[in-house]
Every structure is written in structure tokens, then in C-alpha cells.
Amino acid sequence: MSHTAHIPSHRKPRRSASKLALRAGVAGGVLSTIAVAGAAAPANAEPVTETIEMPTLNADLSSTVHASAEATQQVALDLELDVQERAAAVKAAKDAKTSKDQADRKAEAAAKKKAEAESKAEQRASRSSERTQLASASDEGGSSSSSSSSRSSNVSGNAGAIVNFALAQVGDAYVSGGTGPNSWDCSGLVQAAYRQAGVDLPRVSQDQSTMGREVSLSNLQPGDILYWGGKGSAYHVAIYVGGGKFVGAQNSSTGVVERSMDWDSPSGAVRVL
Template identity: 60%
Template sequence: MSHTAHIRSHRKPRRSASNIAMRAGVAGGVLGTLAVTGASGSANAAEPVTQTLELPTLTADLAAQVAQSADVTQQAAADYELQAERDAAAARAAKEAEADLAEAKKKAEEKKKAEEAARKAAAERAERAARDAERAALSASVEVSSGSGSSGSGSASVGAGVSASTATGSAAAVVSFVRAQVGDAYVSGGTGPNSWDCSGLVQAAFRQVGIDLPRVSQAQSTAGTQVSLDSLQPGDILYWGGAGSAYHVGVYVGDGMFVGAQNPSTGVALKSLSYDPPSGAVRVL
């Protein structure tokens, strides 16, 4: 009887050529022995013959192979698990680095915006302070010149090329006021102090010298004496459109220039008459 051990496995172990040959030899030996035993039994039926066969033991070799295979499989599994852990750690590190970079960019952008806002606010404060100083000086000059009388309607008419420096009294005050607002924003319905529409600016300028003009451009275009565009003086009100139906007004400041709250793009601006020739003019000073 064979003493070969049985080893559980999901796969049948492959038989090598040497193992097959050895087993074939054993089988042949067994058959031969049985044949001799049969022959001897016929001759000597009264005396039985017993022969013990020593079969090769394969259990140790197979166990060693299985153990070696198990070690290899376990080592491969450990290597795979280690590599998986390294890959996961690398992925986490990359994700954290990406998040840190995004946070750094966000902070840098916020800092840049804050610095830009601070610079803009500082510039606006400086500009506002300069305008306030100019307006204060203008108010002082108006108080000094208020008793000198109007220089408008009693003066001889001059050409459109008259210099702003020749304006005196109330006309000079009006011109100085509108010039001081150059750069302010245009806002529909604006009446100051830092944003205007066209008629709001004109009304505020003449209020500096005690003249209360109507609020809208249509009424302002008929508030004084109609004058020729060839006879303009500083302080005259220019209008665009028809008298009584004007859609825009400004103030002539001399040297062929006028100041008006033009539009949201330009704001309050100093422009040449050729930039946008007016339709007519009125004189209220």
C-alpha cells in the first residue's frame, strides 16, 4: 500500500517526467512481484510468500514546494500592499500641495486687490482734498468780489476767442467753479458735490454768485438773453437743441472752450467748441 500524502490544492500539481518515470517503474515492479508471487503460490501453495515494497515518499518535497510558493505569494502581496500605500500617500500629498497652492494664489489675489483699493482710495482722497481747497478758495473770492457788481449784460460783446483770464466778478466765479469740477463723475440727476448732470452743474455754478437758475436744461436755455455764438463771453450758458427744448447745457469759459457734464464716459470735462458745437447761448450775468 502506498504511503504518499495527499495535499489539498485548488490546482493539481504538475507531474514532472522524472516523477512519471519513477511511478511507472514502481508500478512495473509491483506487477512483476505479483506475477512472481502468483507463480510461487502455484508451486508452493502450502507456504505463502510475503514481500514488502518500499515506495518513495514525496510528501517532504511537495510540502517544501508549497511552502516556497506560499512565501513567494505572501511576499508579492506585501509588496503590492506597500506600493498601494505609497501611491495613496503620494496622491494625498499632491492633493494637499494643490490645495495649498490654490490658497496661496487666493491670498495673493486678495492682497493685490486690497492694495489696489487702498491706492485708489488714497488717490481719491488726495483729489477730493485738492478740489475742496480750490472750492474754498473760490468761495473766498466770491465773497470778496460779490460787491463789485455783475460784469455780464452791461459789457460790450466780444468774440468767442476771449480769454478766461479777462473774466471778472461773477463771471470769473462761475468759470472758476465749473473748472474746479472737471474730472467729477457724470450721474443723471446729479447735483454735486462730486457727481453732476449737465443742468445740475450749471445751476450750482450760478448759485455761487446768488443766481437761482431753473433745474432743467430746457428752462436754462431761455433763462437769460440770447447771444450770438460769435459774441460769447466767459460765463455764458451754452445749449444744444432748440431754445426752450434744449437737451444739454454747459458753461463757456473763454479761449474757445467750455465745461460741461457730458456723459458717463467723460464725466465733467473741459472741451473745445469744435468738439461739439452748441446750438445757441444765453447770458444771465
């Protein structure tokens, strides 16, 4: 670019002298006219004053505004009431469901208790009948019609006392922690049976499974203790009564029963006598 190139200026262009003179003349004319008018006015003339009135709210507009405010407040109150009613309805439904669930559980528990009571009554009746048969067979000195009594008559001594006691409890109820005389758990029955032979066994099945000496399931004798689970960690015990059968307090559904070894094969056996 040439050093002599024209660079436009950002300054405002100066007004021409003629324009300034014209504007000064106009301004002067206006001021002269105002001065003449002021001089011509009477000396005692009062100054002109003008009052501008601001619009005011009339009664109708005020009532409308007040009514609108009340309507808005009522809508807010209605909404709040609706929310409260919905919350109350939800809570009532929840409480009703909770009450129904509790009632159902109570009814179920009552029905279960009634069924257990009926089952225990049947077991007691069966046990009483079987004991009566055993007593009758003993008085007659002959063989009993009861297969359990017949087998027990072939066992003598301490083993016989253990077997006879176990067979006499068949039909009793199973109760966890039960130690007799009409309800037992598995180890409670075994402990009580051995007490008839003057042997004091530990209370729980784990300890009972470690008593005496281990014997093979193919070489069992009446009075041996059968166990299920590991030796020292057994979860169930019963008494072998001979003839491939055992007596044990199984569970709350069956109570004390006589079962074949094939029905529930044990894990092992120990001989204490």
C-alpha cells in the same frame, strides 16, 4: 488525361498479414507471462500500494510569500501617498497664488481710493479758495482778480445766474450720477445751473441736447448748452460761459473745469433762454 490514369487513393495502406500475426504473437506472449507470474505469487500476498506525497509549503517559503505580499501592498500605499502629497502641493500653490492676487487687488484698490481722496481734498481746497475770491470781489463791488468772476460780471439776467453758478462749481469732484452740492456729473451740473434761472431741464445729456433751439458754434451766447455726440444721443454736455470757454464736469480725473473751446471742440449747441 486518360480515363485509365491511375488516381492515388487517400486510404491508409492495409497492414500485411505477417505484421498482424507478429503483433498478435507478441501480445499473446506478454499476456502469458503476466498470467504465469500471477499464478506463481503466494495466495496470501498483500496488494502493493504506493503513496505519492505532494510537496508542502514549509515555514520559510510561507514567510517569504507573506513578506512579498506585504511589500507589494506597502509599495502601493507609498505610491498612493505620493500622489496625494503632489495633489496637495499643487492645490496649496494655487491657493497661495489666489490669495496673493486678492491681496494685490486690495492693495491697489486701497491706493487708488487714497489717491482719489487726496485729489478730492485738493479740489475742495481749490474750490473754497475760488469761492472766497468771488465773494470778496462781490463785496468790494469791483472787478475780481479771478478771470471767471470778471467774465460773469458782464453777464446779466438768467444767463448770468447760470454762468455764475457754473463757475462757482469749478474744482468740484466728478461723480457719475452726481447732482451736487460738491460732486457732479456733466448733465447734473447743467441741470442745477439752469435751475438757478428757474428752468427745469431733463436729467440726462441726451435729452438736454434736444432742448430749446439749435445754434451755431460761431454764434454762441453765455448760458448756451454745448453737447458732444449727436443731438438726442449726446454723451456729454457743458455750459458756455463766454470768451470762447465752457464749464463742465468732465471726468473723475479733472472734476469740474473751465476749458477753452479749442481744448475739446463740441459737436453742437442749443439755446434754451
